[in-house]
Amino acid sequence: MNLSRRSFLKWSATLGAMGTGLMSLTACSQNASLTGGEGASAGEQIIPTASTQDCGGRCLIKAHVKDGVITRISTRSAYEEDEPGANMKACLRGRSYRKHLYHPDRLKYPMKRVGKRGEGKFEQISWEEAIDTIATETRRIFDQYGPESRYCNVGTGDTGGVIYRMGLGGRFLSATGGYLPLYNSVSMGNTGTATPYVYGVAATASSLDSLKDTKLVILWGHNTTETIFGASNYYFRQMKNRGCKFICVDPRNSNTAVAFADEWIPLLPTTDNALMDAMAHVIVSENLHDQAFLDQYVQGFDEEHMPEGVPAHESLVSYLFGKKDGVEKTPEWAEVICKVPAETIRRIAREYATTKPAALIQGWGPQRHSCGERTALGATMLASITGNVGVLGGWAGGYIGLSRKGCIGLPDVPNPYPGAIPTLSWVDAIECPEKVTPAEGLLGVDKLNSPIKMLLNLAGDFIANQNPDINRTIRVLEDESLVEFIVVSDLFMTPSARYADILLPGNTFFERYNIGATWNNGDYFILSQKIVDNYYESRSEYDWLAEVADKLGAKDVFTDGKTEEEWVRWIVDETRAKYPETLSWEELEKVGISKFHYDGPRVAFQDQIEDPVNNPFPTPSGKIELFSKTLYDMHNPEIPAIPVYVPAWEGPEDELTEKYPLQLIGWKTKARDNSTFYNNPWLQQAMVQEVWINPMDAKPRNIVTGDRVKVFNDRGTTMLQARVTSRVIPGVIAAPTGSWFTPDGKGGCTNGNLNVLTTLRKTALSHGNTQHTSLVEISKL
Ligand SMILES: Nc1nc2c(c(=O)[nH]1)N[C@H]1C(S)=C(S)[C@@H](COP(=O)(O)OP(=O)(O)OC[C@H]3O[C@@H](n4cnc5c(=O)[nH]c(N)nc54)[C@H](O)[C@@H]3O)O[C@H]1N2
Ligand SMILES: Nc1nc2c(c(=O)[nH]1)N[C@H]1C(S)=C(S)[C@@H](COP(=O)(O)OP(=O)(O)OC[C@H]3O[C@@H](n4cnc5c(=O)[nH]c(N)nc54)[C@H](O)[C@@H]3O)O[C@H]1N2
Ligand code: SF4
Ligand SMILES: [Mo]
Numbered sequence: 001m002n003l004s005r006r007s008f009l010k011w012s013a014t015l016g017a018m019g020t021g022l023m024s025l026t027a028c029s030q031n032a033s034l035t036g037g038e039g040a041s042a043g044e045q046i047i048p049t050a051s052t053q054d055c056g057g058r059c060l061i062k063a064h065v066k067d068g069v070i071t072r073i074s075t076r077s078a079y080e081e082d083e084p085g086a087n088m089k090a091c092l093r094g095r096s097y098r099k100h101l102y103h104p105d106r107l108k109y110p111m112k113r114v115g116k117r118g119e120g121k122f123e124q125i126s127w128e129e130a131i132d133t134i135a136t137e138t139r140r141i142f143d144q145y146g147p148e149s150r151y152c153n154v155g156t157g158d159t160g161g162v163i164y165r166m167g168l169g170g171r172f173l174s175a176t177g178g179y180l181p182l183y184n185s186v187s188m189g190n191t192g193t194a195t196p197y198v199y200g201v202a203a204t205a206s207s208l209d210s211l212k213d214t215k216l217v218i219l220w221g222h223n224t225t226e227t228i229f230g231a232s233n234y235y236f237r238q239m240k241n242r243g244c245k246f247i248c249v250d251p252r253n254s255n256t257a258v259a260f261a262d263e264w265i266p267l268l269p270t271t272d273n274a275l276m277d278a279m280a281h282v283i284v285s286e287n288l289h290d291q292a293f294l295d296q297y298v299q300g301f302d303e304e305h306m307p308e309g310v311p312a313h314e315s316l317v318s319y320l321f322g323k324k325d326g327v328e329k330t331p332e333w334a335e336v337i338c339k340v341p342a343e344t345i346r347r348i349a350r351e352y353a354t355t356k357p358a359a360l361i362q363g364w365g366p367q368r369h370s371c372g373e374r375t376a377l378g379a380t381m382l383a384s385i386t387g388n389v390g391v392l393g394g395w396a397g398g399y400i401g402l403s404r405k406g407c408i409g410l411p412d413v414p415n416p417y418p419g420a421i422p423t424l425s426w427v428d429a430i431e432c433p434e435k436v437t438p439a440e441g442l443l444g445v446d447k448l449n450s451p452i453k454m455l456l457n458l459a460g461d462f463i464a465n466q467n468p469d470i471n472r473t474i475r476v477l478e479d480e481s482l483v484e485f486i487v488v489s490d491l492f493m494t495p496s497a498r499y500a501d502i503l504l505p506g507n508t509f510f511e512r513y514n515i516g517a518t519w520n521n522g523d524y525f526i527l528s529q530k531i532v533d534n535y536y537e538s539r540s541e542y543d544w545l546a547e548v549a550d551k552l553g554a555k556d557v558f559t560d561g562k563t564e565e566e567w568v569r570w571i572v573d574e575t576r577a578k579y580p581e582t583l584s585w586e587e588l589e590k591v592g593i594s595k596f597h598y599d600g601p602r603v604a605f606q607d608q609i610e611d612p613v614n615n616p617f618p619t620p621s622g623k624i625e626l627f628s629k630t631l632y633d634m635h636n637p638e639i640p641a642i643p644v645y646v647p648a649w650e651g652p653e654d655e656l657t658e659k660y661p662l663q664l665i666g667w668k669t670k671a672r673d674n675s676t677f678y679n680n681p682w683l684q685q686a687m688v689q690e691v692w693i694n695p696m697d698a699k700p701r702n703i704v705t706g707d708r709v710k711v712f713n714d715r716g717t718t719m720l721q722a723r724v725t726s727r728v729i730p731g732v733i734a735a736p737t738g739s740w741f742t743p744d745g746k747g748g749c750t751n752g753n754l755n756v757l758t759t760l761r762k763t764a765l766s767h768g769n770t771q772h773t774s775l776v777e778i779s780k781l
Contacts, residue, residue, distance in 0.1 A: 040064070044071075048592025050516030050526035051097060052161030052509045053673045057228035058518035059090040060592050061097065063510070063531050070510065070532060073098050088524075088593065091228070092670060096682040100508065101535070105679065106491050107505035108536035117486070118464075118478045120498040127537065130502055131544060135551035137485040138176060141454045147178030147417040148445075149453040154186050154423060154467075155460025157490075157676055161514040161528060162407050162571055163564065165458035165489065165506070165541045171413050172545040173456070175557040178417035180452065183443065186423045186462075186769050188364040188399060190372030193766030195398035197628040198380045199605065200618030204398035207523075208235040210601035214393040216355040218247045218348070219261070220272070220379060222363030223254040226670045229363075229400065230519045236260055245355075247348060249275070250365075251665060252692065252734050253727040265348065266729035268652050269663050270371050270773060271338035273645035275345060276378035278334030280385060281320045282349035289353065290387030297612065298384050299619075300627020300642060307621060307629045316381070316626055316642050329645075337645065337653075339729060353386050357393030361400070365667065370648045370773040373765045377643030384624050390609030392601065402604075405596040407515050407525050408574040410567060413557055419445035422767035424468065424760055426452060430483055431476050441767030457488045458541050459506060461675045463496035465741050468758035468771055470749075471716045474499070489541050492679060495741040495753075505538035512540045513568040524595040527572075527588035530565070540564055631765075638764035650759070650775045652731065660713050660775035662697065662733050666754045669736035678740050689752040690721040691735040692728040693778065701779060708781045710748070711735075713757055713774060719744075719781060720752030733778055737771075 040046045045065045050058055064072035075090035110130035115121030141149055152169035159166065173179035185192055192202045208231055211217070217239065224232040240246065240260055248257035249265045249272070257264040267275055283289050294301040302317040313323040322328045331342035331349075352358050360382055366375045379397030380389075388394030421429055422441040429436050433448040442448065457463055463486075464474055476482060477499050488500035497503055509516075514528040534540075542564040549558035562570065569585055576582040583594040607615040616622030620629065632641035640646065647653035652663060671687035672678055691711060693703060703709055709722045711733065720735065728734050735754060742751035749756045758771045 039074075043067070046074075047529060047531050048526070048590070049510070049529040049531060050592065051094065052158040052164070052514050052516050052528055053093070053676060054156040054159040055091075055093070055228060055673045056230065056519045057091065058088075058160060058230075058516045058524075058526055059094050060088040060526060061090055061094055065531060068532060070098055070101065092686055093673065093677055093680075093683060096677070096680050097510070099680050099682050100491075100677060101510050101532070103492070103679065105493065106535055107493065107497075107503065107538065109505060110537065111500075111503045113501045113503070116478070117480050117501070118474060118499050120493070122500075122503055127539070127544065130504060131547050131551065133502055134487055134544075135548045137454065138173075138548065139552060141485060142177050145450040145453050147173075148180040148419060148448055149450040150179040150456075151426060151429070151452045151454065152179065152181070152456040152458070153426060153460055154182065154462035155458045156186075156674065157459030157461075158509065158514075160516055161509070162409055162517055162525075163514050163542070163567060166460065167410070168541050168545055169456040169458045170415070171410075172549055172558055174413040174415040175549055175554040176552045178415050180417065180429065180448070181415060181420045182423045182426070183420045184422045184441075184766055184768055188367060189423065189768035190367040190369075190763050190766050191362075191364065191376035191399045192401075193768065194373035194376050195380070197631055198377055198619070198625050199396065199398060202399045203401035203403060204380075204396045204604050205400045205402040206395060206604045207402060207404060207598075207602040208232060209598075210392055210603050211235055211239060211359055211395075212393070212601075214239060214244055214357055214359045216245045216247070216351060216358040218249060218352060218358070218360040219256060220249045220360055220362040221366035222248075222361055223250070223256045223365065223667060224363075225256045225259045226254070227363065227668050228519070231523060247351075251663075251729045251732045252667065254667070255670070263348075265340055265344060267338040267340050268729065268731055269366075269665050270369050270375075270648035270651035271645070272366055272375045273371070273378045273643065274329075274334040274337040275340055276382055276643075277320065277329040277645050278331045278342075278345045279349035279352065279382060280316065281329045282331060282346050283353045283385060284317060284320055286350065286353075288350065289385045293387035293389075294385060297389070297609065297617075297624050299621045299623040299625050301385065306627060310627075310629065310632060314627065314632070314641065316385075319642060319644055334645075339731070352382065357388055357391055358386070359388065359393065359395035360397060361395050362397060364400075365665070365772060368769050368772045370650055370761070370763060370770045371638070371646065372763050372768060372770065373639060374643045374646065380624075381626055381643050384626055389624065390603060390605035392603050392606075394603075396604045402602065404523075404598060404602050405579055407517055407571055408578060409571070411560075419443060419448070421448075422762065424762050424769060425767070427467075427469075427473050427476055427760060441762070451482065453484045455483055455486045457486065457490075457496060457500070459490065461490070461494045461496045463488070463499050465495040465675050465753065465755065466738070467760075468755055468769075469715055469760045470741055470753070470755045471747050472760065474743075491538075494675065504541075504544065505536065507534045507538040507540050511535065511538065512542075513565045515568060515571055523598075524593050525575075526592050526594075527568075527585075529589065529592075636764055648773065649761070650773045654775060656775050660777050661731075662776050662778060663731060664711065664754065664757060664774045664776045665732060665734045665772045666737035667734060669738065672736070672738045675738040675740060678738055687736065688721060689736060689739045690723045691733050691752070691778070692723050692725050693733045694726060694728050694730040695724055696730040697733070697778075698722065698724040703778070703780055709778050710781050711757065711776050711778045713776045715759065715774075716756030717748040718752055718754060718756050719748060719750050722778075733776070
């Protein structure tokens, strides 16, 4: 490889000197004036910053810098009190960031593909050549096929930042004529789409500080000790110390169940609604529901509160007592389906209905399923019948999104193209665009006039790792007559990067400016500071996209005359203008964190409950639509008008279980952010990629812990190590997501990636993600 001499000398010196004390670089000029910092040793600076990983947390990272090299990462000390609203102590990933930044495998130069696409053969090129090629192809493809032929794929590698690469890709394509955008969050699109049918809006969360007096929390498929979700763990710990009871409903005895739960309730995936229905049956049978609340605020609970034009026996009560189908939804009925003992169902139903206030908080795992929308809405049903909506300490359910305050984002560059496709439709939009119709979720236009011909993939591994049905996807991408041009910018040669035509070395959050924002609350933000120079020839996507835009005559539209750092300063200034408590740039450089001030907790729908006349729910009826007439009129059996149990495809009642008897689910692990950090050597020591299997399923298959096994279905095979454990319910196997796809050339992955087994088939209403629903079989290798 033709190394650039300057960066070779610079970085070989840095890497060689790490740990030896022989540092040769200077710190970035912006920080050179900062000396020391609390606890700094001689010649050391401690610079506060934050990552912009898509992890659900946002922690204060203290970078110990000597001669321009980060020699150590520390964080708030374990003995420092946490502060309300902020979970700011770095997790194990945060403490390993240095192994990410200085990983010897980082991409160092721009490259172009020389072998067949996907083969992984590349040759170093100059930045000039890369930028010329991208400009030429961007224009050619636009001229030849029109705006909808250009697509920017999911790339959440840095969406914890206010500026993020995927957004910059879209901005660039908008500025240069338009593109086919995606909609529907890959993470929680099912909840996000379904929730407004009940409440009229998607963002239905209360702030976590509203849970101060909550006496019972049911964490329903919510694994916050790993996924973090803003400051959840801080509040849950305080609540636990005060005596609040925690129940975890999850097919796995998750780390959160181990850490917080008084009781773990295992159930089969996709059967949550059966458990919820039976809980409702107990609550209503024993007259524990809040009739006054239901009468005033809710549509569809009983026959007396139904919308016009709906025949008899369509209400929740009629359903629960079998007025139409003759089946009472008793705990005994549910036990057969979900495997939770009837007595347990009775007990938790009574407990949830009689403990006031109580909060049933659902994570996003339960909704990344083929029945995801119903599972999400089931939680809103239980909250409504117990009157836990709009009250301090209760929880409405639905999407855990909340915006009390937050940083100002970049102003949009409007996209001249009016259409949009769901996140998972991109493979069809390449191979068979005629199938991407309005009925399949196409928005804004009647049809696609062109297949996707150009893919931008910036800070994403959603081409051949995180996307479902990898085997189908790579077959499509290997056909070079379909997509004509793929640009990937990443830190490593990931499974997706292998599919690039032009592969660019991105820089990390240590090498650029940004704002790190937290999920769930927006209680604070952290200045993500540039601390070290770009690694070798790596660059921020902002810089090279601006250069490509320049060649296409769109630089001013793309940049608005600002550098990336100037945008970050602009964000701080604009946020300060809106919220005066926001720290200045100079203060942020020193302390990192700026906290927003609040008058008090926010309780979702408090206004609607306290003054319903002046604040109706923004639904067609002005009420909570436990029964949605809009859904009813769709006549779609997968989305009934009330969120009740319907057997899911590839669920335990699917006849495919005869061939593939086990349900496979994934989970987000502490050792990675999706696939980011997969190759971090410290984190690989913290967790082995293994599949959990219950002794009752392992025994007949002769599987013992440590065996190498294959998990397979008609879509593919993945191979990994087994762990026999009763931490997973019988009938289900589970493994962490994000392991790097390593093909064996026969449709198999030798490295335990789950997405050779998952499906591109979408949910019925939102056309959303179903990556936790796959039927499989497992056997010893
Ligand atoms: N450490 C870490 N943190 C992360 C991430 C990461 O990769 N690593 N990823 C981030 C991202 S992008 C996102 S979107 C969020 C995602 O956060 P979530 O989607 O909430 O996370 P998951 O681990 O998929 O699911 C949460 C729990 O749901 C359980 N579950 C699965 N299926 C079912 C079911 O049918 N019913 C019930 N009741 N439970 C079920 C799983 O066993 C798991 O314990 O996390 C973010 N935080
Ligand atoms: N089976 C299964 N699959 C899933 C899920 C699941 O639960 N189960 N979850 C889904 C969900 S919720 C999500 S959000 C997606 C996530 O899928 P992706 O959006 O693909 O996220 P990552 O896998 O983290 O990939 C991010 C990539 O960005 C790179 N990167 C990190 N930081 C930077 C940076 O600063 N600059 C550049 N240029 N690159 C960077 C990383 O090296 C990594 O290759 O996965 C989905 N896939
Ligand atoms: S990965 Fe997330 S939770 Fe861990 S230190 Fe970084 S910001 Fe915090
Ligand atoms: Mo996600």
